[in-house]
Amino acid sequence: GEVATKYPEFVKIVEVGPRDGLQNEKEVVPTKVKIQLIDMLSGTGLSVIEATSFVSSKWVPQMSDHSDVLRGIQRAPHVQYPVLTPNMQGFQDAVAAGATEVAVFGSASETFSRKNINCSIDDSMLKFEEVIKAAKEQQIPVRGYVSCALGCPYEGRIEPAKVAEVASKLYGIGCYEISLADTIGVGTPGSMLQMLQRVTQEVPISALAVHCHDTYGQALANILTALQVGVSVVDSAVAGLGGCPYAEGSSGNVSTEDVVYMLHGMGIETGVNLDKVMEAGDFICSALNRKTNSKVSLARNRKL
Amino acid sequence: MGNFPTAVKHCLSYEQLIKDYPWLRRWLQEEKTKYPEFVKIVEVGPRDGLQNEKEVVPTKVKIQLIDMLSGTGLSVIEATSFVSSKWVPQMSDHSDVLRGIQRAPHVQYPVLTPNMQGFQDAVAAGATEVAVFGSASETFSRKNINCSIDDSMLKFEEVIKAAKEQQIPVRGYVSCALGCPYEGRIEPAKVAEVASKLYGIGCYEISLADTIGVGTPGSMLQMLQRVTQEVPISALAVHCHDTYGQALANILTALQVGVSVVDSAVAGLGGCPYAEGSSGNVSTEDVVYMLHGMGIETGVNLDKVMEAGDFICSALNRKTNSKVSLARNRKL
Numbered sequence: 001g002e003v004a005t006k007y008p009e010f011v012k013i014v015e016v017g018p019r020d021g022l023q024n025e026k027e028v029v030p031t032k033v034k035i036q037l038i039d040m041l042s043g044t045g046l047s048v049i050e051a052t053s054f055v056s057s058k059w060v061p062q063m064s065d066h067s068d069v070l071r072g073i074q075r076a077p078h079v080q081y082p083v084l085t086p087n088m089q090g091f092q093d094a095v096a097a098g099a100t101e102v103a104v105f106g107s108a109s110e111t112f113s114r115k116n117i118n119c120s121i122d123d124s125m126l127k128f129e130e131v132i133k134a135a136k137e138q139q140i141p142v143r144g145y146v147s148c149a150l151g152c153p154y155e156g157r158i159e160p161a162k163v164a165e166v167a168s169k170l171y172g173i174g175c176y177e178i179s180l181a182d183t184i185g186v187g188t189p190g191s192m193l194q195m196l197q198r199v200t201q202e203v204p205i206s207a208l209a210v211h212c213h214d215t216y217g218q219a220l221a222n223i224l225t226a227l228q229v230g231v232s233v234v235d236s237a238v239a240g241l242g243g244c245p246y247a248e249g250s251s252g253n254v255s256t257e258d259v260v261y262m263l264h265g266m267g268i269e270t271g272v273n274l275d276k277v278m279e280a281g282d283f284i285c286s287a288l289n290r291k292t293n294s295k296v297s298l299a300r301n302r303k304l
Numbered sequence: 305m306g307n308f309p310t311a312v313k314h315c316l317s318y319e320q321l322i323k324d325y326p327w328l329r330r331w332l333q334e335e336k337t338k339y340p341e342f343v344k345i346v347e348v349g350p351r352d353g354l355q356n357e358k359e360v361v362p363t364k365v366k367i368q369l370i371d372m373l374s375g376t377g378l379s380v381i382e383a384t385s386f387v388s389s390k391w392v393p394q395m396s397d398h399s400d401v402l403r404g405i406q407r408a409p410h411v412q413y414p415v416l417t418p419n420m421q422g423f424q425d426a427v428a429a430g431a432t433e434v435a436v437f438g439s440a441s442e443t444f445s446r447k448n449i450n451c452s453i454d455d456s457m458l459k460f461e462e463v464i465k466a467a468k469e470q471q472i473p474v475r476g477y478v479s480c481a482l483g484c485p486y487e488g489r490i491e492p493a494k495v496a497e498v499a500s501k502l503y504g505i506g507c508y509e510i511s512l513a514d515t516i517g518v519g520t521p522g523s524m525l526q527m528l529q530r531v532t533q534e535v536p537i538s539a540l541a542v543h544c545h546d547t548y549g550q551a552l553a554n555i556l557t558a559l560q561v562g563v564s565v566v567d568s569a570v571a572g573l574g575g576c577p578y579a580e581g582s583s584g585n586v587s588t589e590d591v592v593y594m595l596h597g598m599g600i601e602t603g604v605n606l607d608k609v610m611e612a613g614d615f616i617c618s619a620l621n622r623k624t625n626s627k628v629s630l631a632r633n634r635k636l
Binding site: 005185187188189190191214215216217218220221223224225244247249250251255258261262264265266267294295296298299 | 517519520521522523525546547548549550552553555556557560576579581582583587590593594596597598599626627628630631
């Protein structure tokens with residue numbers, strides 16, 4: 001049987017371990033460990049490493065050293081180090097600390113938006129517009145996230161049309177790339193396909209990324225589906241760092257190692273050196289005193 | 305209308321076509337991927353799963369597990385293995401297990417029978433379906449079942465001949481279909497050769513097993529394209545191990561090629577003897593979750609499978625390997 005499947009030749013991996021990963025780890029990690037992790041990742045071939053989040057340290061203590069982290073890392077040439085900036089204050093602090101790319105975080109779920117960032121979707125868009133306007137003045141690119149793209153812990157099913165609306169709004173106000181996040185990992189190839197089919201009616205596919213959580217073990221199958229639709233940007237986290245705040249004990253981010261293993265096995269280029277990512281994974285798991293969430297890393301008999 | 309070249313460009317432009325008829329993209333994309341409407345799950349937890357668990361499980365626990373699985377909607381439950389207990393102590397109670405289970409109507413309970421002795425013991429214990437286990441790797445065959453691929457086929461032919469006389473269907477496995485712990489890469493042509501041989505000597509279904517879980521959608525596609533040149537797709541199944549986290553993606557790929565039979569194990573029972581501490585079988589819960597999410601029918605009740613998973617994990621004093629089960633906050 002022949003399969004009419006065209007895959008991208010190259011997939012850009014957006015490494016979110018130091019931000020989305022560490023943010024969801026219980027153990028607070030010292031600044032120098034964060035810096036060392038990012039420096040190790042900088043040598044793996046990854047071209048985008050989300051470094052930290054300029055969110056209020058009252059809300060996310062793990063990210064309270066954001067300025068020190070951003071100032072402390074050794075920036076590799078050809079690597080971007082985006083940082084989250086939820087509002088103007090965060091943006092200004094980020095710029096002061098040397099940020100050259102930022103990200104804003106919207107939601108397809110009204111309830112999640114209110115509970116997570118304390119404002120409605122519409123109001124959050126106003127804040128993001130402010131940030132993007134200021135960012136444009138400084139030639140700083142802005143990436144947009146749409147959380148709950150395949151389901152919400154409060155609202156349950158999320159309509160693809162709503163995801164398209166929010167994604168298209170973020171794109172319209174100036175985000176160069178929109179990452180569609182399956183925040184609670186409930187998505188399947190079925191819902192992923194349906195959602196992407198709707199979103200691509202409003203946002204060009206080259207501007208889309210997928211951010212799949214592996215809480216239900218569906219991440220790689222969902223990523224595969226996205227690649228088949230034509231998405232060529234995939235978010236992942238070294239060692240699968242970060243749990244799921246909505247499912248105690250469960251995993252969150254899909255691991256970069258497992259994604260890269262799959263892509264390379266399919267002949268898709270990423271520019272990433274899997275062994276070096278595993279080394280970075282070993283390092284951070286050791287520092288966190290935890291086992292890796294990456295099955296590839298585990299199978300390759302890493303020290304932990 | 306504008307000038308002629310512009311109008312022609314407008315008509316010939318695919319992008320313009322999509323803009324003018326937005327539903328077309330969706331239609332074209334739907335046309336590309338056809339999935340089976342129904343997938344048969346072959347539950348291998350009680351055999352492949354338990355066989356690879358360190359802790360030996362009492363007979364009554366095995367029986368209770370199978371009885372629980374019999375109530376989940378699964379139509380095939382691999383019950384045990386009639387292999388020498390010297391080799392596989394976990395399966396030494398094979399006759400007692402097979403005799404002790406409550407057979408549900410419409411459920412098959414195949415058992416492994418590596419040779420005539422095993423087959424005869426299985427029949428004596430009431431077996432109504434058996435399975436034989438070949439390999440695409442010569443080295444793995446010799447190390448795992450102590451004989452060459454060709455010699456193993458002779459043994460299987462013997463079993464199949466006897467099985468046919470008793471109207472007992474025989475399922476064939478091809479291990480190392482996507483890689484071997486000793487030989488590394490396995491040629492798709494070799495997998496096709498062994499699969500086709502097993503099919504030719506009378507196996508009604510051939511399960512292609514990624515024994516060490518190294519396969520990816522790339523190697524899965526390549527292997528299936530070659531095997532389907534020699535064995536009809538309706539006679540093929542995939543048996544994916546999740547050692548490298550690739551199982552669901554590999555299964556998805558197989559479904560896209562047209563495979564509609566998938567092996568899995570409740571709670572992802574069974575480790576990997578070739579990667580200490582790693583997982584083996586893909587978990588039935590995670591497979592069923594994916595299939596149902598895609599609108600593919602299985603007849604299986606996910607909640608009941610999770611209950612069976614809770615039970616056996618409790619008995620084994622271990623955590624489930626199923627992420628779905630874990631996320632749904634089962635007791636363990």
